[in-house]
Amino acid sequence: MRLKGIRVGFVLTGSHCTIKKIITEIEKIVEEGADVFPVVSYSVSSMDTRFGKASDWCKKLQEITKNPIIKTIVEAEPIGPGKLFDVLVVAPCTGNTLAKLANGIIDTPALMAIKAHLRNQRPVIIAVSTNDGLGLNAKNIGTLLNTKNIYMVPFGQDNPVAKPNSLVARIEKLLDTICLALEGKQIQPLLVEYNTN
Numbered sequence: 032m033r034l035k036g037i038r039v040g041f042v043l044t045g046s047h048c049t050i051k052k053i054i055t056e057i058e059k060i061v062e063e064g065a066d067v068f069p070v071v072s073y074s075v076s077s078m079d080t081r082f083g084k085a086s087d088w089c090k091k092l093q094e095i096t097k098n099p100i101i102k103t104i105v106e107a108e109p110i111g112p113g114k115l116f117d118v119l120v121v122a123p124c125t126g127n128t129l130a131k132l133a134n135g136i137i138d139t140p141a142l143m144a145i146k147a148h149l150r151n152q153r154p155v156i157i158a159v160s161t162n163d164g165l166g167l168n169a170k171n172i173g174t175l176l177n178t179k180n181i182y183m184v185p186f187g188q189d190n191p192v193a194k195p196n197s198l199v200a201r202i203e204k205l206l207d208t209i210c211l212a213l214e215g216k217q218i219q220p221l222l223v224e225y226n227t228n
Contacts, residue, residue: 111147164198
């Protein structure tokens with residue numbers, strides 16, 4: 032059990048097409064002994080999409096983690112002063128969240144959770160999932176790569192022909208990324224060929 036006794040804050044933002052895969056990874060993290068505390072963005076907590084209903088995702092998160100879901104800025108703020116987590120994961124991390132984080136905009140539960148956790152100089156792991164990672168958000172990814180205590184899950188282009196600017200994290204590398212980040216190390220290689228299989 033690689034994460035026994037580790038308190039993991041787990042932030043989900045609105046890349047709805049990847050949430051199913053993320054839920055599977057949360058199950059693995061729980062199996063590794065971690066105590067996982069879910070935080071959801073406004074879109075995850077309220078938006079029904081063709082990929083699933085918000086209420087179903089939230090119910091599943093509570094079943095897996097056995098912890099209440101943080102859904103508001105007010106609920107997320109105590110993460111900092113309480114030093115509630117050893118590590119915070121943001122997966123999926125949308126381009127919107129990347130841009131706001133890189134520019135210090137804190138207007139959602141997800142961003143408040145990240146800001147509150149970073150004040151304790153503890154690791155934040157980001158698993159990007161954005162259609163503009165090699166476009167408008169390239170500079171924001173660059174900024175975050177150079178920010179202390181930010182670690183990235185390896186990522187690559189998921190569809191270079193149809194969506195040449197799109198980047199998605201290799202989510203199967205999440206657990207290894209967490210373990211290394213807890214040691215203050217960035218998993219390598221960071222830029223990988225994205226396998227859609």
